[in-house]
Amino acid sequence: MFRPIASIAATTVGEAIRRKVLLIILLIGVLFLVVAPGLGMLSARSETTVLRGMMLGIIQLTSAVIAIVLTVYMIPNEIERRTIYTILSKPVQRWQFLVGKYFGAVSALLMMMTLMTSVLVFTFWLQQRDASAIPDLIKAPVMYFVQMSLLAAVAIFFSTFVSPLVNFFLSGGLYLLGSLFAPFFQTLQESQGTPPAAKVFAQLINTILPNFANYNIQNPIINPGQQIQNEGSYYLQVTVYGVLYIAGLLVAGTIVFDRREV
């Protein structure tokens, strides 16, 4: 049951790491990480704070663009090039194909994010010569990886029924919405003064909308004054949330894809 998934995932990685557009985005991200210390020196604020914020921001933005570009074309390309027909004529179920493509995308994403994180660590160490801050710094890319895996699942889900262009804006829009507005709806839901109807609405949005903001843990890392309470438990909780949400999206994607005429 898992062998076809692993084979499809491995092939997807092979294709992804050869896609020029992804390599160019990755190269731009890496270049920005390398020149970031120079830009940080221009800032009036604490150099370390700005440098950490800037570098983590670069990794997050580059990873988000890679995650979307990588996944929105994944299923439509297979259909357009008719590679899917040869695969589905073998004893491969559609869910296996979809899950294989997803794990392939996530694996490629992991490789690219690992490269960027390595550059981040190396550049930061060269600039600051302070190895003690590095473990804390790595926490953010780890959480970003969970965030990007969730984003890839969103894009894979949409790719089962919308065109790549529509998917690009849908997934990108949902990512922005889930990153920027999820905390707002959470506050609205928890606030004492919120009318009951607005609370229900906020709760509904909070349930449906993937909460990408959970993984934006850069503030405590950038500002040592801030701290996440019960840090380990928080990371575990948001990771479980992400995994469950991803599983839900893959199940929904399979249901749609199963009946789709390819």
Place this chain on the structure above:
Amino acid sequence: MRPLAAAIETKQLTKTYKSRIHGKINVVDSLDLHVEEGEIFGFLGPNGAGKTTTIKMLLSIIYPDAGEGYVLGKEIGDMSVHRLISYVPERPYYYEHMTGLELLKFYASLFGINDQALFVRLLEKVNLHRDMSKTISQYSKGMQQRVGLAQALLNDPKLMFLDEPTGGLDPIAHREIRDLILSFREEGRTVFISSHELSEVELICDRVAIINKGVIARQGKLTDLLRGGRVEVTFEGVTEQWLKDKGMRDSHVRTIAGGVLLDTTEEEDINALIDAARSNSGRIVSIVPRRKRLEDLFIQTVTDAPAAAAKKTITVEESTSV
């Protein structure tokens, strides 16, 4: 599960698409198909006739709207049959970064097969063993088609679906693919070929079906379908009028340089006529049988559209959705 009477059997298999302009269109309409085990079956039709749609339904890539179909005795949609069949799509595209050997490894892994000796043997069979380390992007069209056939043999299939296997290939590649397909029959496999390369089909297929506008217009043994050709007999020493007076049906007589030419059907009693001509001091210069060609049959079938179109159902709806 049905008793294994045929490799493929469909009954009233129908696929309908909705179009904003034309409403509901039956792309495949009440298709009754019967493919025997161990034969090479040609599925012919012009572009857009419904050939690829039919194959996709048989492979469970798309779903029929009505009717039933059985592949190797199992109802279409039964995934267990996918272990026994294989498919080479029209103008196949394979992952270009892979080598020929890696490609076979990938497709074999979908069956849980990991047999290096098998991969090499199959690449030898399709004459690609010297190019197994080249990437697919370095392969010519013919080589890509041959590696496609190699991947289609990985699971030792009982039934192979080949969609336009020789489309766009040069004559040498044509011959190589044709020889490979013939070897599949010798190995006891059933081969279902969708094509409009009629000369190719005529050379290798045992039976054919011609589909036009979603409807099967003709189906049967090639020898039966092409029966009833014509014969040209050139006489010397007899006159045009003498031959015309013999009153042969569906015949044409004309004087040519060096004799009189009679063009008649195979059904006529040529021997009696020849005997009569000889006893009348006539001489036979040549007898040339002109077998009916598949191309003639195909064109006649396809241009005989009204009969097929009458069977086709097009329902136009006022409001449609895609």
